[in-house]
Amino acid sequence: MKPVETPLDQPGEGRLTHAGQDHPAIPRAKVGVLLANLGTPDGTDYRSMRRYLGEFLSDRRVVDYSPWLWQPLLQLVILTRRPFSSGKAYRSIWNEENDESPLLTITREQSRKVAEGLQASYGDQVVVDFCMRYGNPSTDSALRRLQAQGCERILFFPLYPQYASPTTATANDHAFRTLMKLKWQPAIRTVPAYFDQPVYIDALAQSVEDTLAGLERRPDVLVASYHGVPERYLREGDPYHCQCQKTTRLLKERLGWSDSDIVTTFQSQFGPEKWVGPPTVDHVAELARQGKKRLAVISPAFAADCVETLEEINQQIKESFLEAGGEEFTYIPCLNDRDDHVQALLSVARNELSGWL
Template sequence: MAASQHATDLEMVQPGEGRLGHAPADHPPVPRGRVGVLLVNLGTPDATDYWSMRRYLSEFLSDRRVVDYSRWLWQPLLQLVILTRRPFVSGKAYRGIWNQALDESPLLTITREQTEKLAARLEATHGDRIEVAFCMRYGNPSTDSVLRRLQARGCERILVFPLYPQYGSPTTATACDQAFRTLMRLKWQPAIRTVPAYFAHPDYVAALAASVHEAYETADTPPEVLVASYHGVPRRYLDEGDPYYCHCRKTTRLLQERLGWEDAAIETTFQSKFGPEEWVGPATVERVAELAREGRKHIAVISPAFAADCVETLEEIQQEIRDAFLAAGGETFTYVPCLNARDDHIAALAAIADNELAGWLPPATAG
């Protein structure tokens, strides 16, 4: 009865229409009755030139979730020292992976494709009541602009879906923070839900395992060990209660169990250290070199924390980390791509979204 009544409420005003039955004739149209799903990824510069990179890096590195040093100390160092040089280095890295055909970063291309595929899948089961969109925490399309667009299109309820399987303060938390900042400025706030960490979701783990199987089957030489490389965080984050490190370790364990492998066949490492303090380890770039020196000449690397390939995987792993392994005597380096827009990944995202949308929509029907 409750689901039936809720369905009736949703159908009072069809998506895209605008006038309530009790409103006066001169009331402006108000789209109503839709549910939004907002995928949130880390971010991307608009271009690879110095000023585009500087704007992007300034927004990213000014986020207190990312770098939580005192602003009085950090901002002068960031603006006067780091951002005079870092945009050149980062711009070069992005130019090496840039999608020249669309003049955008691979992360933007892939996130758009994920959004389109997820929208099609959810529409097949829920019809046109759901509006799926994506935004970037840093850069464009911005969280604020896309949230406002969803509301303007009649989304009274919005599911914010950070594309980070493992919860982390510098990733999941800041994505949600930015959505909440928009709510603070809205006169009429939509209802908001956020998707929790999904590192243990069986469909996500199954998709990871399938991607490993496919990479191993096509590798010229079977890898002797799989290195699961996650983006690193300062060690004190773990000490202060951030569960990211533990989520990463558990992801590796669940993947190992799904693959049915022995302990020696898979390792957990962390990449992308920034700044002088101690970070969680071992460091990927150092560990792959050690593996080569230990006689493990054929390895594979996977990045379970990234939902889409980006500069950290396409440039850092496939160039810097690969080079470190080969320079230490390694022979074959197999990169296992991120899950990107694989069908099994989209199915996992749809299953997660369906679970979090419970109560906001009538029961799904096969389509």
């Protein structure tokens, strides 16, 4: 076979110029954009939940204890019990029509709308897809799918406004693990945190204003609830806690509210370590005991509604508030596939695609 003498720059799909007749057909070079979210089980049954939780809780970015200590506890204790409780939580929010989690439904729709926006600007030079760090569609399969479509450059876009090691970093890690297995690696860029981007803050603020416009009375307090991390992460250099605090401050300033109108809390804590706080589930109860009878909760760290928002916030945390004497609880949905959120994602993507398109 004769050597290839020119780059793949001809239109359409076929053999490279000057390539031998037995050279495999290669699609025209394109740019891929891969949206990445946390993950989802394939079903709510025990086996599906155990498989998903096993992958998630075995990630050293998520639980960084020594495997010699952690894996026996995980395999023999946690994964024999937790699939039942987690399966029940997922069943309470499951998209029965599509037989999938809301996170999967929403991420697919986000991907479709982002694809429409980018293709309106760049035509068929861009291919957009989505993946999950845990579960399906996997990061590996999505990256290979983009490469098969001719994507020689890929923008990897973790859907986490605030950077954290257990979210953004592990998503990036997994993408690069796939590259380690490829003969022909695409060039790849990773999208940085966008927690302070005006388009993102504007979308958050608009979602608050839209929800409150439908209420008879404004809540006494808006709680900005973020997923928690161990306090140790902050000391070790993870910027997540600081970025969450800044998101809340920028949201407050954009809304034109006072410091007492909005508070920052953290949810989903587990294990013996001290976590950043205050814990959302406890703080909403304390607010109720202080006489704050009307409460609204927003989740700025989540790009799409999931079990942590639809079940944990809108069921468990709501119950904690009402049992402590609260009267009106309003959950403000994640930005999901709102048009202003899609425009924010497009703005971030276009900026990171500079020089490629």
